[in-house]
Amino acid sequence: MHMSDALISPAVGGTMWVAAAGLVGYSARKMRHCLDSSRVPLMGVMGAFVFAAQMVNFTIPGTGSSGHLGGGLLLAILLGPSAGLITIASILTVQAMLFADGGLLALGSNIINMGFFPCFIAYPLVYLPLVGKKPGRGRIAIAATLAAVLGLQLGALGVVTETTMSGIADLPFAKFLLLMLPIHLAIGLVEGLATTAVVSFVWQARPDVLELADSPGDGRGRLGSVAVCLLVAAIVTGGVVSWFASTRPDGLEWSVAGVTGKAELAESTDGLHGALKRAQERTALLPDYDFAKTQEPARGGQAPAPEESSLGQWFAPSAGTTVSGLLGGGITLILVFLIGWALRRRAASAPSA
Amino acid sequence: MSHHLVEAKDVHYSYSDGTQAMCGVSFRITHGESVAVVGANGAGKSTLLQHLSGCLLPGGGTVRIGDTLLTRKTLAIVRRTVGMVFQDPDDQLFMPTVWADVAFGPINLGLPADQVRSRVEHALETVGMSHVAGRPPYRLSGGEKRAVSIATVLSMDPSILVMDEPTSNLDPRARRRLIELLGTFTHTKIIATHDLDMAMELCGRTIVLSQGRIAADGPTADILRDESILAPCGLEKPLSLQGCPICSRQKR
Amino acid sequence: MADIDSRMAEIGWLDRLASRDTPLHRIDPRAKLLTTLAFIVAVLSYGKYQLAPLMPLAIYPAVLIALGDVPLKFIARKLLIVSPFAIFVGLFNPLLDRQTMLTVGPLEISGGWVSYASILMRFVLTVSATLALVAGTGIHNVCRGLERLGVPSVFTVQVLLLYRYLFVLVNEGARMSRARALRSAGSRGMGLRVLGAMLGSLLLRTLDRAQRVHAAMCCRGFDGHVRTIEALRLRARDAAFLVGWLGVLALLRAFDLAGLLGAIATGGGR
Ligand SMILES: Nc1ncnc2c1ncn2[C@@H]1O[C@H](COP(=O)(O)OP(=O)(O)OP(=O)(O)O)[C@@H](O)[C@H]1O
Numbered sequence: 016m017h018m019s020d021a022l023i024s025p026a027v028g029g030t031m032w033v034a035a036a037g038l039v040g041y042s043a044r045k046m047r048h049c050l051d052s053s054r055v056p057l058m059g060v061m062g063a064f065v066f067a068a069q070m071v072n073f074t075i076p077g078t079g080s081s082g083h084l085g086g087g088l089l090l091a092i093l094l095g096p097s098a099g100l101i102t103i104a105s106i107l108t109v110q111a112m113l114f115a116d117g118g119l120l121a122l123g124s125n126i127i128n129m130g131f132f133p134c135f136i137a138y139p140l141v142y143l144p145l146v147g148k149k150p151g152r153g154r155i156a157i158a159a160t161l162a163a164v165l166g167l168q169l170g171a172l173g174v175v176t177e178t179t180m181s182g183i184a185d186l187p188f189a190k191f192l193l194l195m196l197p198i199h200l201a202i203g204l205v206e207g208l209a210t211t212a213v214v215s216f217v218w219q220a221r222p223d224v225l226e227l228a229d230s231p232g233d234g235r236g237r238l239g240s241v242a243v244c245l246l247v248a249a250i251v252t253g254g255v256v257s258w259f260a261s262t263r264p265d266g267l268e269w270s271v272a273g274v275t276g277k278a279e280l281a282e283s284t285d286g287l288h289g290a291l292k293r294a295q296e297r298t299a300l301l302p303d304y305d306f307a308k309t310q311e312p313a314r315g316g317q318a319p320a321p322e323e324s325s326l327g328q329w330f331a332p333s334a335g336t337t338v339s340g341l342l343g344g345g346i347t348l349i350l351v352f353l354i355g356w357a358l359r360r361r362a363a364s365a366p367s368a
Numbered sequence: 369m370s371h372h373l374v375e376a377k378d379v380h381y382s383y384s385d386g387t388q389a390m391c392g393v394s395f396r397i398t399h400g401e402s403v404a405v406v407g408a409n410g411a412g413k414s415t416l417l418q419h420l421s422g423c424l425l426p427g428g429g430t431v432r433i434g435d436t437l438l439t440r441k442t443l444a445i446v447r448r449t450v451g452m453v454f455q456d457p458d459d460q461l462f463m464p465t466v467w468a469d470v471a472f473g474p475i476n477l478g479l480p481a482d483q484v485r486s487r488v489e490h491a492l493e494t495v496g497m498s499h500v501a502g503r504p505p506y507r508l509s510g511g512e513k514r515a516v517s518i519a520t521v522l523s524m525d526p527s528i529l530v531m532d533e534p535t536s537n538l539d540p541r542a543r544r545r546l547i548e549l550l551g552t553f554t555h556t557k558i559i560a561t562h563d564l565d566m567a568m569e570l571c572g573r574t575i576v577l578s579q580g581r582i583a584a585d586g587p588t589a590d591i592l593r594d595e596s597i598l599a600p601c602g603l604e605k606p607l608s609l610q611g612c613p614i615c616s617r618q619k620r
Numbered sequence: 621m622a623d624i625d626s627r628m629a630e631i632g633w634l635d636r637l638a639s640r641d642t643p644l645h646r647i648d649p650r651a652k653l654l655t656t657l658a659f660i661v662a663v664l665s666y667g668k669y670q671l672a673p674l675m676p677l678a679i680y681p682a683v684l685i686a687l688g689d690v691p692l693k694f695i696a697r698k699l700l701i702v703s704p705f706a707i708f709v710g711l712f713n714p715l716l717d718r719q720t721m722l723t724v725g726p727l728e729i730s731g732g733w734v735s736y737a738s739i740l741m742r743f744v745l746t747v748s749a750t751l752a753l754v755a756g757t758g759i760h761n762v763c764r765g766l767e768r769l770g771v772p773s774v775f776t777v778q779v780l781l782l783y784r785y786l787f788v789l790v791n792e793g794a795r796m797s798r799a800r801a802l803r804s805a806g807s808r809g810m811g812l813r814v815l816g817a818m819l820g821s822l823l824l825r826t827l828d829r830a831q832r833v834h835a836a837m838c839c840r841g842f843d844g845h846v847r848t849i850e851a852l853r854l855r856a857r858d859a860a861f862l863v864g865w866l867g868v869l870a871l872l873r874a875f876d877l878a879g880l881l882g883a884i885a886t887g888g889g890r
Pocket residue numbers: 383384385387388389407408409410411412413414415416
């Protein structure tokens with residue numbers, strides 16, 4: 016469930032970047048204080064382990080779809096929340112760079128969705144209280160499963176919120192959420208099973224590793240700051256959700272109305288478009304092509320103008336996407352290709368310094 | 369030069385799971401000596417070496433390196449004196465490039481940058497690996513990895529070299545090259561190995577370990593010839609001493 | 621295991637590309653990181669229906685690819701297999717937004733298709749720029765650059781250790797799975813149980829590995845902080861690269877080159 020650069024707006028991506036950077040900085044500072052030097056290589060190889068384990072897809076029984084280990088919760092359990100967050104962030108960074116999974120701008124969102132929620136919400140608020148002071152097989156199973164499900168649900172909510180707020184994809188919030196939450200319930204259950212298996216395995220074979228995770232000052236005994244974190248997260252998500260709920264009661268209905276009601280569009284003859292159209296008619300290089308009718312005038316004419324369309328107006332180009340624009344774009348693409356090709360020839364023939 | 373003395377007195381050690389890996393090991397190694405530590409799998413060779421390099425602290429008894437008694441407080445001094453080459457180069461080479469790996473130790477010693485550079489250059493030259501300085505360690509062959517591992521330790525300028533199975537996983541030519549390289553070192557050398565032929569070649573003295581105890585300690589030539597010592601410890605005579613016509617002809 | 625093998629092969633390919641020496645490799649990683657980030661922000665700052673104005677921005681990845689001599693095949697393959705998420709979520713656009721936006725002869729193109737094409741364009745641009753950046757810089761140098769830009773070293777060290785031990789771990793895992801395959805005589809698929817057992821023992825080895833690596837680090841004076849002395853120096857060339865690209869991106873963002881060219885091609889002047 017990596018967010019992708021292609022679906023995110025700079026405002027959302029930038030905000031999440033700042034949040035993620037703050038989180039990584041906070042975790043790094045915390046690790047500086049209680050750094051047991053053996054954690055450095057442990058985090059490194061555990062990161063590699065989760066990274067490798069994520070590359071294995073296994074089929075989810077009964078559904079036919081495949082899932083893989085998310086790892087955020089597992090890392091929080093084995094390493095503690097701060098170290099877990101840094102490790103999952105490093106995994107996401109390497110994935111963004113090696114596989115272009117997600118992307119550089121979407122990295123912030125991904126760190127929040129797949130790092131913050133499992134490490135700083137699900138782990139301290141669900142896993143730790145449930146597993147208690149004396150863990151046992153059953154307790155670990157219940158705690159890990161519930162925490163994994165919660166972490167993934169929150170992560171999915173994050174993905175949906177960020178995508179809708181970016182406004183690039185048309186899928187409305189409610190529908191998108193209805194699509195994502197059930198899928199991630201299944202994935203969360205599998206993740207819970209996998210996490211349970213690994214944690215109880217470690218708990219039996221190497222209990223010393225689990226003790227390392229709850230060094231003082233990291234997670235346990237910090238419920239105060241965690242509660243504040245949660246409160247802020249709740250307010251933000253609550254605010255966002257209610258904003259969407261109030262502005263777009265039903266996105267699908269709204270867009271269907273847009274389809275049925277707007278069969279005919281007035282041809283815009285104003286300003287640049289008009290001038291270009293006349294010019295085009297004169298030269299008749301592309302006689303049959305029509306110029307764009309941008310969405311805005313059409314939508315503006317609709318009765319209850321939804322918030323989103325005025326938002327869209329804000330971002331939408333004044334020039335819109337026109338045939339001539341596309342033609343120009345095509346020309347630039349060809350130019351770009353030629354420039355690249357020429358540069359490569361030059362680079363290849365030049366002796367390397 | 370008591371500085372280069374290595375002394376173990378009645379060392380005991382058990383791992384956290386209860387395995388008794390050292391049960392009263394004592395010996396004394398003097399400056400410039402070259403000692404092989406041999407024994408079957410699980411005899412405790414690696415455990416012993418980790419005591420000498422300050423990776424483990426003795427559960428009972430004492431380890432003395434030069435004038436320094438090994439304790440939690442003196443770890444830094446001991447680690448500066450003793451250079452440990454681990455069995456698996458992948459454990460030893462953790463930095464992104466060979467250069468950074470060889471520089472890791474000197475930087476931690478707090479040396480100024482130009483001195484770090486000259487030490488790295490010198491160490492890589494010594495092991496003949498200057499040409500791979502910019503490469504990541506996972507793109508080296510087994511022999512190259514081993515040579516670089518040794519360079520990472522040489523750059524710290526230790527007076528005692530401790531090596532765990534340096535010739536394992538090497539092809540014959542890489543092994544030969546490594547043996548020749550080690551032969552040029554004037555450091556005190558302590559080498560744990562299953563390669564008894566190498567022990568014959570490099571080490572004047574051999575310590576035989578068996579189940580955490582010293583079964584024999586003496587000149588290599590005597591010990592490795594003595595079936596009555598080797599057999600109970602699960603060892604065999606080195607090929608070069610088995611009187612095999614082919615091997616003895618190959619020997620110079 | 622096939623997915624792991626192919627992904628590792630890809631990583632190996634990228635890693636080899638990154639270890640070459642091309643004009644792109646010689647530019648300071650900080651300059652490349654900042655320009656790439658600025659490029660991505662520029663691409664994403666266009667509205668959802670703006671397709672044509674995005675196209676001139678392709679100059680940035682094209683120049684990176686050319687300077688770094690990155691095989692087009694590599695970029696193309698990555699584009700094809702990467703991230704179905706954007707493709708999938710974007711696919712709802714044509715379904716939901718059916719308002720005609722563009723008429724090309726008898727063809728009526730809806731706003732949804734235009735915005736979907738724009739999403740795909742964004743995808744191609746950002747992914748190819750990112751891949752070209754990494755292929756022309758390498759993870760190691762990216763991390764050095766990040767560190768010099770103020771990213772905590774606790775984090776960059778993690779990235780580097782992860783990358784370093786990924787190769788070791790995958791080899792170890794591959795050996796184990798080969799051993800399993802040999803013993804399981806023909807039964808193909810891997811159930812959760814077998815996978816769990818294998819991951820479990822791989823995990824134990826991993827934990828042991830962490831301990832040994834830590835011991836090796838400590839023997840060489842490790843105290844919890846990984847230090848480096850490899851300095852990065854921003855030379856005039858790097859500064860020119862940075863400033864030049866920021867300028868070009870700003871110009872392309874300010875002036876609609878595609879629209880202009882299109883107007884000229886169709887005979888209209890401004
Ligand atoms: N980390 C550990 N935890 C528990 N027991 C251990 C550990 N490491 C080693 N042992 C046990 O201690 C004993 C000595 O092991 P050691 O590794 O020193 O043997 P070795 O002589 O180096 O063997 P090899 O030739 O296989 O390398 C063995 O019984 C081994 O099982």
